[in-house]
């Protein structure tokens with residue numbers, strides 16, 4: 084378990100996201116310099132879910148990550164344990180948590196999902212696995228609720244692969260990012276935690292090993308923006 088995960092208990096993580104919920108998407112756009120929109124498109128392409136398929140977006144927050152799947156015709160469910168993030172997403176879609184623009188918002192803990200076995204064609208989690216207290220248990224739960232042969236797609240901050248750029252990026256991450264986030268409305272330690280949790284997170288091969296250990300097969304990854312983020316993919320064994 085990483086240092087940042089050790090420092091914050093699950094209820095503290097949920098409370099932190101409750102506090103940042105209203106400004107979350109704006110701050111995300113600003114601190115990623117708009118790149119988050121491209122990352123979401125790449126995730127939707129990796130999930131590649133068509134009409135009739137059902138996708139679980141875990142740690143979905145306000146549901147912005149979920150929208151990229153419904154725009155391709157799939158059905159998608161947004162699930163998260165921060166009621167503040169879910170409520171913000173529901174409000175933006177006109178108020179009904181079960182029918183708001185076709186995306187149901189379901190409160191649930193990634194470590195103990197409120198869904199049946201083999202329920203989803205694909206399970207995905209965007210910039211949220213890092214925040215879950217027990218990475219491997221979350222990956223096992225995702226495996227349980229995915230249909231045999233179904234897909235896992237993870238978007239997560241990762242490790243920059245070009246050394247000279249890594250030095251610049253780390254300066255931005257640890258010094259500038261928390262300051263920029265504060266200007267746009269975050270007035271607590273949430274974005275210091277964000278920066279630390281990114282710095283302390285597994286690199287690409289280490290995360291791939293954890294995914295395999297949890298039972299997924301054919302695990303592979305693709306770097307975006309020189310490894311600032313990576314998309315990991317895996318499949319649930321057929322039988």
Ligand SMILES: C[S@@+](CC[C@H](N)C(=O)[O-])C[C@H]1O[C@@H](n2cnc3c(N)ncnc32)[C@H](O)[C@@H]1O
Nearest residue numbers: 100142143144148163164165192193209211214
């Ligand atoms: C950085 S946000 C990502 C939101 C969204 N996926 C996106 O791409 O914008 C991380 C989310 O993970 C959620 N989260 C963290 N641990 C969780 C857990 N154990 N169960 C469910 N959600 C969790 C937080 O509440 C938060 O909304």
